[in-house]
Amino acid sequence: MDSEKNSALESKNINELIHDARAPLNRISMQAELIKLVLENDMPKEKALAAADKIINSCQECSQFLEVISHK
Amino acid sequence: MLNILLVDDDEEFTEVACHIIEFLGHDVITACSLEEAYQVLDCNDFDHIFLDFMLPDGSGLHLIDHINKLEKIPYITLITGHPLVKGMLSSLCGPKIGYIAKPLQREDLEQALSNKKTNTARNKSKSSITTKHFGCLIGESTVMKELYTMIERVATTQANVMLMGESGVGKEVVAQAIHIATNQANNSENKLVTTNCGAISKDLITSELFGHEKGAFTGAIAKKEGVFQRAGDGTLFLDEVTEMPIEMQPNLLRVLESKKVTTVGGTKEMDVNCRVISASNRSVAEIAEKKYLREDIYFRLAVFPISIPALRERKEDIPLLANTFLSELNEEYNRNYQWTAVQLKRLVDYDWPGNVRELRHTIHRAFIMSDPKNTAVELAQDFRSPFSSVTEKSHGLTAGQTIEDVEKELIKVTLEDVDGNKSLAAEMLGISTKTLYNRLHAYGEFKED
Numbered sequence: 001m002d003s004e005k006n007s008a009l010e011s012k013n014i015n016e017l018i019h020d021a022r023a024p025l026n027r028i029s030m031q032a033e034l035i036k037l038v039l040e041n042d043m044p045k046e047k048a049l050a051a052a053d054k055i056i057n058s059c060q061e062c063s064q065f066l067e068v069i070s071h072k
Numbered sequence: 073m074l075n076i077l078l079v080d081d082d083e084e085f086t087e088v089a090c091h092i093i094e095f096l097g098h099d100v101i102t103a104c105s106l107e108e109a110y111q112v113l114d115c116n117d118f119d120h121i122f123l124d125f126m127l128p129d130g131s132g133l134h135l136i137d138h139i140n141k142l143e144k145i146p147y148i149t150l151i152t153g154h155p156l157v158k159g160m161l162s163s164l165c166g167p168k169i170g171y172i173a174k175p176l177q178r179e180d181l182e183q184a185l186s187n188k189k190t191n192t193a194r195n196k197s198k199s200s201i202t203t204k205h206f207g208c209l210i211g212e213s214t215v216m217k218e219l220y221t222m223i224e225r226v227a228t229t230q231a232n233v234m235l236m237g238e239s240g241v242g243k244e245v246v247a248q249a250i251h252i253a254t255n256q257a258n259n260s261e262n263k264l265v266t267t268n269c270g271a272i273s274k275d276l277i278t279s280e281l282f283g284h285e286k287g288a289f290t291g292a293i294a295k296k297e298g299v300f301q302r303a304g305d306g307t308l309f310l311d312e313v314t315e316m317p318i319e320m321q322p323n324l325l326r327v328l329e330s331k332k333v334t335t336v337g338g339t340k341e342m343d344v345n346c347r348v349i350s351a352s353n354r355s356v357a358e359i360a361e362k363k364y365l366r367e368d369i370y371f372r373l374a375v376f377p378i379s380i381p382a383l384r385e386r387k388e389d390i391p392l393l394a395n396t397f398l399s400e401l402n403e404e405y406n407r408n409y410q411w412t413a414v415q416l417k418r419l420v421d422y423d424w425p426g427n428v429r430e431l432r433h434t435i436h437r438a439f440i441m442s443d444p445k446n447t448a449v450e451l452a453q454d455f456r457s458p459f460s461s462v463t464e465k466s467h468g469l470t471a472g473q474t475i476e477d478v479e480k481e482l483i484k485v486t487l488e489d490v491d492g493n494k495s496l497a498a499e500m501l502g503i504s505t506k507t508l509y510n511r512l513h514a515y516g517e518f519k520e521d
Contacts (some may be wrong), residue, residue: 019261022153022174023082029175030088037178047091054084055093057182 009068012013022066024058031055074185075117076100079109080124080460089122090179096185103308105129110138118146120185125152131256133207136169149184151176152261202396206249209242211392214385227253228377232328233350234397235375237380240429243351244311246380250349251307262306267348270315276407277320282327288337300333303346312374313350314364321369327353328372337443339400362375383424383431394426396450397435409442409449418420418451480515483508487508 007028032053037050076098086102093100101116103109106129121139123132132150139145150171172180200228202210205220212393215510223246226233233250235243244266249263262472272280279288283298299308316324327333332341349371352359359365383390394411402409410417426431434455441450483501490496498508 013305015262021155023085026153026174026176027082027084027088029177030085030092033178034088034091037092041095051088058084061417 006068007065009064012068012072013071014048014069017065017069019064021069024061027058028055028062031058074098074119075122076148076442077103077108077112077116077118079103079127079132081105081128082124089176089181092181092184096182098185106132106135109135113142115140117144121148122181122184123148123150125150126259126261131259133252135205135289137203143267171176172458180290202392205254208245208252210251211386211395212392213381213388213389215381215386216389217353219380222254222376222378223250226378227257229376230347230374232348232350233375234370234377235349236356236377237351238382238427239346239352239353240427241355241382242310243380245312247307247349247351251309254307254347260305263302263304264307264310265303266301266311269312270312274317274320277316278323281324282333283335283338283364285335285337292337294337298333298335298344300327300344301342305345306347308346310348310350310373312352312355314352314359316384318363318366321366325366325369325372327403328369350374383427383504387420390424390431391416393431393434394419397432400440401436401439402471405439407438407439407442407444408447410447411449413449415449420497422456433466438493478485479511483511483515 012020031054034051035048037043038045038051075081076093078089078093078100080089080102081104086104090100090102094184101112101118104127106127109123122190123135126130136148148169150169151174151373152171170184172184202209203212205216206223208219209216219418231241232281233247237243247266248264251262254260255262267280269277279292279296281298281300283296283301284292284294286292312512327344333344333345334341352364354362359370359482360367372383373387383393391411394416397410398409403409419431419434426433434451438451438455439448442448443450456460483497486497487494487501490500494508494512495505498505501508503511
């Protein structure tokens with residue numbers, strides 16, 4: 001599955017890749033905002049932990065885009 | 073508390089955005105495609121819609137057309153993932169449409185929602201039901217519908233387009249519409265770059281079009297990208313292309329033919345992938361006769377020529393345009409001016425030699441002159457511009473003309489004005505229909521219908 005995803009990424013041009021990379025960056029930004037809300041309002045810490053996990057995943061996704069872009 | 077619809081195909085984003093919007097004290101429903109959004113809108117009223125520009129089944133702009141037909145029109149905030157599209161969106165954003173760019177922050181959402189215009193979704197007014205085709209073109213006349221069809225067709229191709237039309241008809245707006253339609257057709261967010269060939273000095277035009285290397289000539293203190301490079305895979309709009317010096321045209325021709333560009337002082341050739349839309353307010357006959365463009369370059373630029381109708385050829389659109397312009401000014405300055413039927417008729421009756429630009433200018437002037445204490449617009453008694461062609465077209469008398477010539481001219485003009493209706497023309501001239509036929513017979517111009 002990963003190799004399929006990689007080859008799909010490699011077939012895209014650099015502008016498309018840069019555009020696509022903004023989606024995980026957007027998620028990272030919003031998940032970070034959610035963590036701030038949880039901490040500022042004493043909400044259950046599980047919510048913050050789940051958001052942090054999602055940030056980590058999105059960082060990996062961004063890294064994948066950068067890797068493909070660096071080979072263009 | 074506002075009712076909010078969030079339309080975006082990124083599920084993780086919509087989930088986290090919902091948490092944040094709910095925390096801000098609002099109700100929110102999500103949709104991940106245009107189709108789903110249409111269904112949700114059928115059953116719910118919303119105060120505010122956050123709308124992704126690019127959705128799996130089409131552009132968010134399609135949804136705007138749908139929303140404009142709703143009884144209660146919500147405020148719309150477009151979400152774009154591409155900063156380059158921001159310029160384009162800001163130009164098509166009307167008073168009830170805003171935009172924010174990814175990556176989003178909580179304060180972006182707060183600002184969009186705290187906009188005073190969102191607090192109460194306004195009731196539908198005359199102007200708000202005006203559809204903006206491709207997000208920017210107004211008009212429901214037959215000639216405009218033909219124009220929309222041409223734009224839709226050419227948007228699916230890469231053909232170069234030449235726009236022709238009188239000054240003020242909106243060539244740049246049509247270029248923008250083609251660009252938007254192309255992005256919609258390709259599901260892309262490419263860029264529109266505009267340059268005015270008539271506004272650049274002869275010495276700088278090559279550098280503006282193709283770019284230059286640092287030190288390529290005196291004053292080239294830094295490397296500069298040309299408009300072909302800046303347009304990338306998008307659209308390059310060359311306004312007033314016929315004002316480009318003829319000796320510079322071979323350089324442009326070479327780029328259009330080879331699809332390669334070399335910067336001034338550079339050695340490396342770069343690919344050109346953009347569509348070129350050019351515009352001129354000169355007629356094809358004039359371009360050919362006076363050689364404003366070389367023949368070879370004309371055929372390269374005008375693969376698909378589009379003639380934009382003058383405003384007087386689509387008079388039925390004048391009330392739509394007048395209401396839209398007035399409504400935009402009302403929104404901007406928080407006024408509530410309204411046209412009277414008589415004023416609209418005066419606007420429709422005028423020939424608008426300066427086209428939509430002149431109409432907008434006249435309305436803006438009238439708006440400024442109006443008394444803020446009431447809702448009447450102070451439309452000047454004579455709003456004709458010094459450029460008006462009405463005077464040029466007037467059939468004035470000159471010494472030496474015979475009475476017969478003047479009478480013949482008067483009959484001709486009257487018949488033209490009533491589309492050849494002889495009974496109506498006779499009535500207007502104050503003569504019987506029989507007398508009119510007799511005169512026409514005498515001039516040898518009467519033909520049996």
